[in-house]
Amino acid sequence: MNNTTNKIIECERKKIHQLFGFQLHHKYKLLGVIIAISGLCCLFIFRMSAGEAEIMREVFRKLILIGLLMISISKDKVEDEMTITLKAQSYKFAFICGVFYAIIQPFINFGVAFLFSHEENNELLQLGDFQLLFFMLIVQIMFYAFLKLSR
Amino acid sequence: MQNTIKVERAIKNITQDELAKQIGVSRQTINSIEKGRYVPSTILALKMAKIFEKTVNEIFKLEDTD
Numbered sequence: 001m002n003n004t005t006n007k008i009i010e011c012e013r014k015k016i017h018q019l020f021g022f023q024l025h026h027k028y029k030l031l032g033v034i035i036a037i038s039g040l041c042c043l044f045i046f047r048m049s050a051g052e053a054e055i056m057r058e059v060f061r062k063l064i065l066i067g068l069l070m071i072s073i074s075k076d077k078v079e080d081e082m083t084i085t086l087k088a089q090s091y092k093f094a095f096i097c098g099v100f101y102a103i104i105q106p107f108i109n110f111g112v113a114f115l116f117s118h119e120e121n122n123e124l125l126q127l128g129d130f131q132l133l134f135f136m137l138i139v140q141i142m143f144y145a146f147l148k149l150s151r
Numbered sequence: 152m153q154n155t156i157k158v159e160r161a162i163k164n165i166t167q168d169e170l171a172k173q174i175g176v177s178r179q180t181i182n183s184i185e186k187g188r189y190v191p192s193t194i195l196a197l198k199m200a201k202i203f204e205k206t207v208n209e210i211f212k213l214e215d216t217d
Contacts, residue, residue, distance in 0.1 A: 080176035082189050151183045 024074040032074060036067025061130045068137035086147045094140035101135050102127050153212045156185045159203040174198040 043060040076083050105127050160170060167181045174195065183189035191199070193207075200207045 076177075078171075078177035080180050081192050081195060082176070082180040082183060085189075148179070151179055151188055 022073070023079070024070060026075045026077055028070050029074040032067045032070025032072075034067070035070065036064050039063030039067055065130065065133055065137070068134070068141065071141055072137055082151070083148070086151070087144055090140045090144035090147060093143050094136045097139045098132060098136040102132055105131075152187065152190055152217055153214055154184065154187065155210055155212075156181070156199065159199075159205065159210060163203060170199075170202065173202055 039060050039062075043057065043064065046056060046060060156170075160167070165173075167185070168178045171178045171181045175198075176195065180189065180191075184191050184195075196207045196211060200210055203210060
């Protein structure tokens with residue numbers, strides 16, 4: 001390999017490292033909490049007022065996901081190598097849980113519908129993207145908090 | 152992995168918080184390392200060794216299970 005190729009590879013490596021290390025400032029954690037709770041409250045109020053506009057429901061769902069993502073990717077007050085390791089562990093755990101959840105949940109839905117629903121059409125209900133992402137983000141945030149407390 | 156950070160801190164008369172500030176980590180990280188719950192990176196181990204004026208091998212020792 002010549003010198004130019006090496007420089008390009010090194011540049012790419014640096015960019016990938018920067019991308020992997022991307023995190024929001026600590027203050028975004030609080031903002032994320034506010035956005036997620038606001039989205040959750042809005043969704044709850046919307047459901048209680050029997051609103052049927054699907055677009056609004058979708059907006060509130062996206063707000064919740066954005067809020068949770070901000071909590072997930074924002075730095076701690078003191079960010080060091082241990083917190084980075086714990087975060088990596090929590091993402092791994094959340095990913096594995098998410099896959100199992102996606103596999104098992106449709107069958108649980110089917111079972112519940114089969115046992116308690118009087119309707120004839122008991123198809124395997126597919127998992128929505130919101131449900132899965134919400135579950136994975138919640139698992140990651142909670143597992144990270146648990147790991148930090150148990151250290 | 153065993154370590155003698157607690158002893159070294161006592162010799163230098165510095166708290167976990169002071170040590171944490173000197174090497175740029177949180178106090179919880181120092182506590183976890185001291186209790187053997189977290190194995191530090193080479194960089195962190197070298198930083199500690201520099202502060203305690205010892206070699207890394209004098210502070211950290213491998214156990215049979217490692």
